[in-house]
Amino acid sequence: MLSAVLHEPNHLELVTRDVPEPGPGDVLLKIEATTLCGTDIRILDGSKTAGVRPGVVPGHEIAGRIAAVGDGVVGYAVGQQATVSIVVSCNRCRACLNDREHLCADLALFGYGIDGGLAEYMLVPADVVAKGNLMTTSVEIPPTTLALSEPVSCCLNGFDQYAAGPGDTVVILGAGPIGLLHTQLAARMAGARQIIVSNRSAARREAALVCGATHTVDPSATDLAAFVRDATDGAGADVVVVCIGGLDLANVALDLAGIGGRVSYFAGFPKGSTAVMDPNLVHYKELVVTGGSNARRRDVRRAIAVLESGLIDAAPIVSHQFPLSDLFGAYDALKQRTGVKIAVLP
Numbered sequence: 536m537l538s539a540v541l542h543e544p545n546h547l548e549l550v551t552r553d554v555p556e557p558g559p560g561d562v563l564l565k566i567e568a569t570t571l572c573g574t575d576i577r578i579l580d581g582s583k584t585a586g587v588r589p590g591v592v593p594g595h596e597i598a599g600r601i602a603a604v605g606d607g608v609v610g611y612a613v614g615q616q617a618t619v620s621i622v623v624s625c626n627r628c629r630a631c632l633n634d635r636e637h638l639c640a641d642l643a644l645f646g647y648g649i650d651g652g653l654a655e656y657m658l659v660p661a662d663v664v665a666k667g668n669l670m671t672t673s674v675e676i677p678p679t680t681l682a683l684s685e686p687v688s689c690c691l692n693g694f695d696q697y698a699a700g701p702g703d704t705v706v707i708l709g710a711g712p713i714g715l716l717h718t719q720l721a722a723r724m725a726g727a728r729q730i731i732v733s734n735r736s737a738a739r740r741e742a743a744l745v746c747g748a749t750h751t752v753d754p755s756a757t758d759l760a761a762f763v764r765d766a767t768d769g770a771g772a773d774v775v776v777v778c779i780g781g782l783d784l785a786n787v788a789l790d791l792a793g794i795g796g797r798v799s800y801f802a803g804f805p806k807g808s809t810a811v812m813d814p815n816l817v818h819y820k821e822l823v824v825t826g827g828s829n830a831r832r833r834d835v836r837r838a839i840a841v842l843e844s845g846l847i848d849a850a851p852i853v854s855h856q857f858p859l860s861d862l863f864g865a866y867d868a869l870k871q872r873t874g875v876k877i878a879v880l881p
């Protein structure tokens with residue numbers, strides 16, 4: 536089979552290797568689509584190394600189909616469409632026991648430490664199957680849609696914490712795939728009244744409107760703070776979701792929020808960075824500041840459900856497709872921010 540291998544940072548290779556043979560308890564997936572995200576670039580260029588094993592097959596937004604099951608596997612059948620919850624947690628540590636298995640002290644991730652989806656086949660090891668990370672769909676959906684269960688699950692984890700609700704004004708900073716998914720969640724799950732999406736790219740502002748934004752703003756041309764004030768009769772936003780790791784946005788988000796507002800630093804910021812913030816914005820407005828990193832198995836289960844129901848629409852998100860044989864073309868497109876999201880199809 537054709538498989539990507541990341542030997543070390545900036546040394547990605549496409550190789551031919553044997554299809555993994557499922558041992559007792561293992562399940563073999565035939566990969567049908569793997570979508571790429573910004574983290575894949577950071578894994579490739581070495582700016583993300585934690586948990587990354589030299590020689591790993593990258594790819595953590597995975598859609599496949601069960602091709603074979605090892606001895607003793609129950610509850611899964613050949614032919615079922617499936618994906619994995621990529622966080623394999625210990626289920627024993629403090630985080631795991633506090634409903635935060637995705638922040639486990641001893642976790643392993645598909646596409647980082649465990650071979651991921653940029654190959655024709657992927658083995659789901661027996662211990663991972665036993666932990667319930669392998670999840671099947673209940674209706675057939677396009678593989679490029681199912682692959683989004685990973686980013687959607689992460690967004691649902693953030694969404695639960697910033698708690699957008701009916702009638703809210705939600706401001707979303709950034710309209711990449713993550714910003715567009717939060718836009719869809721705010722529009723379709725929360726029933727927000729106003730969704731204001733800020734992005735410099737006209738194409739991405741256009742995509743935001745398709746995803747349910749009621750207003751879009753080019754922050755290089757329009758005063759975003761004034762825009763939000765006008766749109767809310769001076770009250771400010773109920774929810775602000777930061778989907779770009781720009782340090783200046785840390786305080787911008789606190790400023791845009793109104794009394795009792797919720798601010799999510801959903802994007803990661805550069806490692807070790809610090810930002811200047813006015814803590815009185817949190818104090819006097821009683822803001823709730825949250826984040827979001829990875830997702831639980833139940834978030835993935837719910838992500839599959841919202842993708843199956845059509846509540847979240849993959850069409851405006853997955854804009855480009857590449858064959859696995861053109862892996863480097865796919866990574867180049869990702870680096871050049873071509874379209875919105877890149878899918879790789881074996």
Ligand SMILES: [Zn+2]
Nearest residue numbers: 572573574596
């Ligand atoms: Zn990702």
Ligand SMILES: [Zn+2]
Nearest residue numbers: 625628631639
């Ligand atoms: Zn744990």
